[in-house]
Amino acid sequence: MIVTLKKEVLDPQGKVVSQTLKNMGYDNITNVRQGKHFDIELNETDKEKAKKAVEEICKKLLSNVVIEDYTINLK
Template sequence: MLAKIHITLKKDVLDPQGSVIANSLKSLGFDNVNDVRQGKFIELEINSNSKEEAEKQCNDMCEKLLANLVIEDYSVEIEN
């Protein structure tokens, strides 16, 4: 199965990388753009018998390694 994991900064956490992107976009003429936030996107192949089991394992991975839960949120989608 293919797992797609999004890791994003929590709403209240400052995102300097996002601000830099917003400024660069503005200087390129995209002045209708606001609130740019940059996160991580991780795709992985997981061998599992059920979607539920795969999702549980991916949540575990996020909590143990992939995300910093103090400042980041994560979401997991599983595709067959």
């Protein structure tokens, strides 16, 4: 599961990384955005239920839906 700041929200961490890379000589960097990655292991055989649980977890705990987006990848 990946939580990123929405596109219209300023991402100062990403800006710093982008600027640092430019200073290091990587001139072709156009943009960097930083986010959080969570690897959640669930004891659940039903994929649909697992997805629902993770979505709930995202909304309740791991992301701030006002300024952040999240993407869930089930494995």
